[in-house]
Every structure is written in C-alpha cells, then in structure tokens.
Amino acid sequence: MTLYEMLGGFMRRHWRNYLAAGLTLAGIAVLTVSVPRRIGHIIDQLVGHTLGPDTLLSELGILVVMGLAIYGLRVAWRLTLFPVSYQLGVELRNRLYQRLSHQGPDFFQRQRTGDLMALATNDIDAVEMTAGEAILAGFDGTMTLVMVLATMLFGVDWRLTLLALLPFPFMALAFGWISSRVHDAWRDSLERFSQLNDHVQETLGGIRTLRSLGLVKRSAAEFADLAGHAADASLAAQRWEAAYEPAVGLTLGAAVTLSLAVGGYFVWHGQITIGTLTSFTMYLGQLIWPMFAMGWVTSLLARGKAAWERLEPILSEPDSIIDSGTLPVVATSRLDVRTVSFQYPEQSAAALSDLSFSLEAGQTLGLVGPTGAGKTTLIRLLLRQYQPGSGTLELNGNALEQYRLQALRDVISWVPQEPFLFSASISENIALSRPDASRGQIEQAARLAAIHDDILRFPQGYETPVGEKGITLSGGQRQRIAIARALLAEAPLLLLDDALSAVDTETETRILGHLRNARQGRTVIIASHRLSAVMDADHILVLRHGQVTERGSHTELLASDGWYASQWRYQQLEASLNDL
Ligand code: ADP
Secondary structure, X not given: OOHHHHHHHHHHHOHHHHXXXXXXXXXXXXXXXXXXXXXXXXXXXXXXXXXXXXXXXXXXXXXXXXXXXXXXXXXXXXXXHHHHHHHHHHHHHHHHHHHHHOOOHHHHHHOOHHHHHXXXXXXXXXXXXXXHHHHHHHHHHHHHHHHHHHHHXXXXXXXXHHHHHOOHHHHHHHHHHHHXXXXXXXXXXXXXXXXXXXXXXXXXXXXXXXXXXXXXXXXXHHHHHHHHHHHHHHHHHHHHHHOHHHXXXXXXXXXXXXXXXXXXXXXXXXXXXXXXXXXXXXXXXXXXXXXXXXXXXXXXXXXXXXXHHHHHHHHOOOOOOOOOOOEOOOOOOOEEEEEEEEOOOOOOOOOEEEEEEEEOOOOEEEEEOOOOOOHHHHHHHHOOOOXXXXXXXXEOOEEHHHEOHHHHHHHEEEEOOOOOOOOOEHHHHHHXXXXXXXXXXXXXXXHHOOOHHHHHHOOOHHHOEEOOOOEOOOHHXXXXXXXXXXXXXXXXXEEEEXXXXXXXXXXXXXXXXXXXXXXXXXXXXXXXXXXXXXXXXXXXXXXXXXXXXXXXXXXXXXXXXXHHHHHHHHHHHHHHHHHO
C-alpha cells in the first residue's frame, strides 16, 4: 500500500472532518480574494473623488469584519482537522503495536529494537504530519490559488494574468527536483536516527558489561559519532527543504517584474486604471502563500513517503505464526511428537531431526544433552513460536495448529532459562499468570518454588519492587520467581527450559519434590543440563545434534552405559568435590 492509498483510506473514514475543514477553507478563500478587489475599488473611488468620508468609514469597517472572520475561520479549520491527524498517529501506533505483538521470535531476531522504537515515534510522526499539515496546506493552498487566479483572470485582467503565469512551470519543475532530494535526505535522516536509537538501546541494556570491560569511553565516542551523523543527515534534509523558498521567491519576482512592466505600459496607454494594477499586484502577493503551501506540502509528502516506506513493510508483514486453529481450550495434556524435524531459517544444519516420543497426561519427560542439542528448540516448537519443518506435534490427538493460539497458551506454562521480570512488585510479577490470584495463592506458589523465605527477607517482602527501578535479584531468585509464576497458573502442561540452572542442587531437589507432590495430573517437560533434575522423570531423552541418541528411564539409561551414564558419573563426582 502506498502512502497515498493509506491517506486516501484514512480521509474516506474521516470524510466529515475533511469536508468541514474544506468548506471552512473555501469560505476563507472567498473572503480573502474579495479583499483586494474592495481595496482597488476604494482607491479608484478616492482617485475619482467619488467616495465620501462616511462611505470610506463603512468600507473600512467591512474590511475589518472580513479580516476578523478570516481569522476566526482559520482557527476553526485547525480545530476541525488537527485532532483527526493525531488520530492517524494513534491508529498507526496501534497497528504497529498489534503487528509487533503478533510476531514470533524469528521476526525480532531480524529486527532491531531501537529501529522499531524509532518507527513507532519518529516515522509515525512524519506520516501523521501528512494527514494534517500536508493535506490542509495542500487544500488551503490549492483553494486560494484557484480563487486568486480565477479572480485575476476574470475579474482583473486576463492578459496580465497569463503573462504573470509564465514563470510558474519552471517552479513546478524545480519543486519536483527538490522533492526527490528531500525524500532521499529524509530517508537517510530517519535511518540515521534509527541507528542512534539502536545504539542507545543496546548500550543502556549492556551498560554493566561495557563498564566491566572498560568500553564506556569507546561506546560514548561511537554515540557521538552516530549523533553527529544523525544531525548532519537532518541538516542535509533541512537544507534541501530550504531550497523551496528561493524557488518561490524567484518565480514570484519574475511574475511581478513581467506584470509591472506590461501593466505600467497598459496604464500609460489608459487601457487599465491604476486601481486595477494595484489590485493585480496585490493578487500576485496573495499567490505567495499558495506557492509556499505547495512547497511545504511537497516537502511534507516527501518526508512522509520516506517514513512510510520504512513503516509499511513492518505493518504488512504477516504473522510468523498463523492463528487459524478453531479448537478451544484443551483440558488434559497427552503429548505425541511424530517425526518432527526443524531447521532455523539461517542455519545450514537441522536443529531437530525425526524426533518422536509420546507422553501420557501427568507424566514427566526429561530432556538432556550437550548445549546446542536442540532442547530449547523442541520447547519452542511446543510453544508454537516456530512451525516444524516436517512432522507433527499433537496435544490430545490434535495437531497444535488446530488449537486457537490463546487456548494453547492457556494450557501451557513455560519457564525460560532467563526469565523476564517486569518493573513491578514481586507479588505482581508472580501474579502475572493469574491476575485474580489471592495473596494466599501467590505465597503458596512461592513456597512451591522455594522462594518464599527469600522474599520475606527483602525490605518490603512481597511488595518489594523488582526490575528496572527495583532491587537486583540473583539469577537463581529470578528463576524461582518465574517458576512460582508458572506454578500459579496451574496449567496442565509445564515446560521448564533449564529453569533451575542458576539454583543450587539442594534447592533444585526441593523444588522438584514440591512439583511432584503438587502435580495432580500435570504433564511436565524438564530440559536441563544437570541430570539430577531429570532423574525422577518417567522418560528421559538424550539429544545430540537434534537427534535422540538414548532414551529410557534413569535406571535404564545408567544400565546402557552411554553418554547419560558417563555424564551422570561425572556430575556426581563434581557434586561430591563441591561438597568437600
Ligand atoms: P539447547 O537448548 O539444547 O542448548 P538449542 O535448541 O538452543 O539447544 O539449539 C539447537 C541448535 O539450533 C544450535 O545449533 C543453535 O545454534 C541453533 N539455534 C538455536 N536458536 C537459534 C535461533 N534463534 N536461530 C538460529 N539458530 C538457532
């Protein structure tokens, strides 16, 4: 969709406001063009001594009223139209937010956060201006231009008018050339601003790392560099915009020179009165605003187009996961994974190959294997963050795609290895998964996740703020708060993705013990690099390079003496050494 199609659609939806503003502007134009004619008449009557003081006063009174009416109407159209243009900003921001919130991880892997934030602010502002300033200035300018030209042609002198119009085609050519430069310059400027945003976002996110590596100075220098480039790019765009003004000035100057020369000749030969020439030059003066308006519109449209070309691909990017399923809530949770293979778009090797297993409702599956074996990938497929390349993942006999995404999310609780805590209190962070939970339920979940005692030791207990403006929690505390959050949801399917990696073995054993007791038919998948986390699981899959290399229970796997058995012995030895 082009900028013009989008604007057209928007204007159709808000046609009442645009019509009201248009009519007001037409009123202004009619009033504006009648002023010079009245003044011309007054001058001619004064020169001919046919105007008495009373008539002069009343004529002046009329002119003052007309001036006030023009002022009032100008205020009125702004009040009618600007709220609508801000509405376009709101609509576009909502659309962008909707789009972003429906995208999967691969989209965010391709896009940079700072870039997306720049689109939501800077670029949308530029497009918003096209719906307000540009359309109005365009309408106002065109209306005044047509009225003034018509009056000059039919009411003053058509020969002088045609003569004065001679330089205008050159101005149109200049406008076309300047606007393409303005477009390119704005595009560059918007991109530079995005880069600056990216840098700020990334630097602030990683400020501790940069500080510990002594890289703050270098990063500040990079920032200064980017800020300089962004300022240069804006300046270049402004410089091109400034080129409209001399183009208008030159054109009007040429028009005035031509018409004064020829008009003077006409007056000399008595073909027109001096009053006519005066009002003609005043009309020429009235063309200044429409000409500037044209320049302003061309420039705003060029800027809006540059911003829209950056926004449109994001707004029209389809959902990475199609939510076309119809099945509602799933009550129980038997899982069947049938010959599933998956490869990340930019990878050459498969992350999972021909993976198959079944898990009865209420059972626990352990997923182990070296880093990069595909454990997280399997969990992502279960969460429908990605679509498998081949094979199916089934919940209660139906492929995951057959369920509505929301239904699926309602039955799955997921704890990632690095959970995200929001800037809110601990209790609010836990209650995210179930906003109506009572304090008792929140505390019960925290006890199951073995974090209750830690929370009581914080200055404000459950009300202690965490996240950006709150206290800093250890990795293990964050993980346990996330586990409490997941347990509070009481979803029938629980996915723990190395969710206990930062917790000591003793606490891990306590949490897993609580989980077993509180399970009540809940199906659990535990991915872990530590084998103690899966030793009690009903089934264990050992993954390596995306393939199952061993499977069975803990005892069976120890007996088969493969990777699992040797890793077990190694981790046991490591644990006993740590205990010394
Ligand atoms: P594990 O959880 O067992 O450590 P993963 O499932 O995270 O392993 O990774 C499996 C393979 O897929 C690895 O080779 C990894 O490099 C690759 N991989 C993981 N995430 C992505 C991603 N978002 N994009 C591309 N490749 C990925």
